[in-house]
Amino acid sequence: MTRKYLIAGNWKLNAGGAKGIELATAVAAATKGAQAEVVVAPPFTVLAAIANDLEGTHVGVAGQNLYPKDSGAFTGEISAPMLLEAGAKWVILGHSERRQYFGETDASVKDKVVAALAANLCPIACIGETLAEREAGKTLEVCFRQLDAFSAELAKRPGYGVVAYEPVWAIGTGKVATQEQAQEVHAAIRQRLAAVSAELASKTRILYGGSVKADNAAGLLGSADIDGALVGGASLDAAGFAAIVKAAPAT
Ligand code: PGA
Numbered sequence: 001m002t003r004k005y006l007i008a009g010n011w012k013l014n015a016g017g018a019k020g021i022e023l024a025t026a027v028a029a030a031t032k033g034a035q036a037e038v039v040v041a042p043p044f045t046v047l048a049a050i051a052n053d054l055e056g057t058h059v060g061v062a063g064q065n066l067y068p069k070d071s072g073a074f075t076g077e078i079s080a081p082m083l084l085e086a087g088a089k090w091v092i093l094g095h096s097e098r099r100q101y102f103g104e105t106d107a108s109v110k111d112k113v114v115a116a117l118a119a120n121l122c123p124i125a126c127i128g129e130t131l132a133e134r135e136a137g138k139t140l141e142v143c144f145r146q147l148d149a150f151s152a153e154l155a156k157r158p159g160y161g162v163v164a165y166e167p168v169w170a171i172g173t174g175k176v177a178t179q180e181q182a183q184e185v186h187a188a189i190r191q192r193l194a195a196v197s198a199e200l201a202s203k204t205r206i207l208y209g210g211s212v213k214a215d216n217a218a219g220l221l222g223s224a225d226i227d228g229a230l231v232g233g234a235s236l237d238a239a240g241f242a243a244i245v246k247a248a249p250a251t
Contacts, residue, residue, distance in 0.1 A: 003205050005036035005221065005248035006162060006228035008062060008124060009235025010092060010209075016043035024050040026238035028057045036228065036248035039090050039124075040235070044078055051087020062090030062124065065098060068108075068115035080119035091116050092230070094126045094146070096168045106149035113150040117157060124162045124207065124230065125150055127189075131169035139167075140188050147192055155196045159203030164230040165189060170210025172232060179219045182208045186225035214243035221248050 015023050020042045031038045041062035042050050051061040067077035083091055093116065094109035109125065116123040127146035129139045147163065154161040165185055170177050177185075186206050194201035208220050209230030220226055228248065235241045 002251045003159075003203065003227045004251060006039065006205050006207060007036050007241075007245045007248060008039040008041060008090070008092070008164075008207065008228070008230050009241050010041045010064065010095070010230055010232050011043065011235060012064070012097070012232060013043065014236055016045045020046035021049060021053060023236065023238060024054055024059070027241055028054055028059045030238045030242035031059065031245045034058070034242075034245045034248075035250055036245050038245055041090070041092050047083070047088060048086040055087065060090055061088045062092055063088045063121075064092050064095070066091050066093070066112055066115060066121075068111040070115075070119075080115045080121050084119050084121055088121060090122045090124060092124045092126065092164075094150075096126060096128055096166060096171060100168070106146055109146070110149045110153065113153045113161065117153060117161065122160055122162065123150075123154075124164050125154070126164045126166050126209070126230070128164075128166040128168050128171075128210070134167065134169065139185060143185060143189060144192050147189060151193060151196045151200070154193075154204065155200045158197060158199040159205075162205045162207060162228075163189060163193075164207040164209050166209035166230060168210075172211070174211050176211040176213075176216050176220075177208070179223055182220055183223040183225060186223065190225050212244060214240050214247065217244040217247035 039060040063083040093112045098104040129142040205227035207228040207230045212229045213234045
């Protein structure tokens, strides 16, 4: 089973206006002809404008979150159908910053995965352990608990949804997991998915995230169970992000 590499740029709380438009255009130009699939996740304020500008190009657009109701009295929230209407085809869910600062739980992440799938938005569902959990030998226990919350939902459309393994201690810290550390967890995640269904395990792309940069991308992406990257800081520079995209091996 060949899985197409996916490189997604998570802009977080950055580039929410004119700068975002400029960055998206530069990313599309710099990654033209890339073999890997390319996605950018801008802030909501600029998402529709970027999706409009990128229409017909190879670059997809993702939301960074959604609220799992289609509409109603939920001030300040954005639904899956709204993201779709704005031009997004993807959505990042359960990012560790959402879990850490905004109280997201395994249960709420599952609800969001359900809402994304119902609206035909591809979820990029994030899991990962903290440094304390890793040091306590709980890496797989934590990752499996977070994964188990939504894996049965992903199994309803094997290969449609994506899982991102992002060790919290590697996010924005410059401390990238070694190729071996990452591959070990990725292989375990794939095995865990195989317990749900063999098809789910073989078709699901598992991205690595956490301080991915142009100079460490090739090694990570060369690992058997790493099918792409979720890139934060380095996705804010079009040339650096394009270098990561180009580091994906040919499939
Ligand atoms: P980073 O962020 O690349 O800046 O470490 C990754 C992420 O949080 O998705």
